[in-house]
Amino acid sequence: MQKAIIQLETLTCPSCIQKIENAVKSLEGVDKESVNVLFNSSKVKLNFDEEKLSIETVESAITALGYEVKKSQVRLK
Template identity: 45%
Template sequence: MEKVMMKLSGMTCPSCLSKIERAVGSLDGTDQIKVLFNAGKLKFTLDTDKTKTVDVKTAIEKMGYEVQGIKERSLTDECRRKIPGGIEAKRP
């Protein structure tokens, strides 16, 4: 699982927000989808075994929006860092 943030341009009204959320939500493996209209950002979690980031990017661009940047962070690594005494913490 990954946490993904995309910087978008081309959103002109709040209905763009719901169109993007529906389109991304229809892709297998996406969850916790949130479009920040004023910031021009899309945030979501992604199961990369089911869908790739490039597939989400392509779906957004097919609707006429531009993806200007993508940041990804593995939730597995994030969880390991947060669990005191977890497997990663025990390694020398």
Template identity: 50%
Template sequence: MNTATLKLDTLTCPSCMLKIEAAARNVPGVDQDTVHVSFANSKVTFRFDEDLTDAQTVAHAIEKVGYPVLSTRTAAQR
């Protein structure tokens, strides 16, 4: 499993968090229980199975629902 942090454009409403969480959780390979959206920091963190998906795929899913992703950082778990 890897961990990713996506920096988003500034979030303007708390309901945005629900749409972003749903988009990330619907990507096969994302550990649904680890998806966390920080409204204050405009970031999404999650764990994912690198054999099934990657951070860019999750970023694309979030962008499809209307939230620009500014940067992506991935770290391998030991």
């Protein structure tokens, strides 16, 4: 498993959190219990299985919702 922290553009509404959380949790290979969208810092934290999923796929799912990904950090859990 790998741990990712994804920095997003500033989130402006609490409903954004739910949209992003649902999109990330729906991806195959994401540890659903680990997904945490932080409104104040505009970050998404999650654990994922790098054999089933790449960080680029997670970023694409977020970008598809209309949120800009500023940067991502990935490290082994």
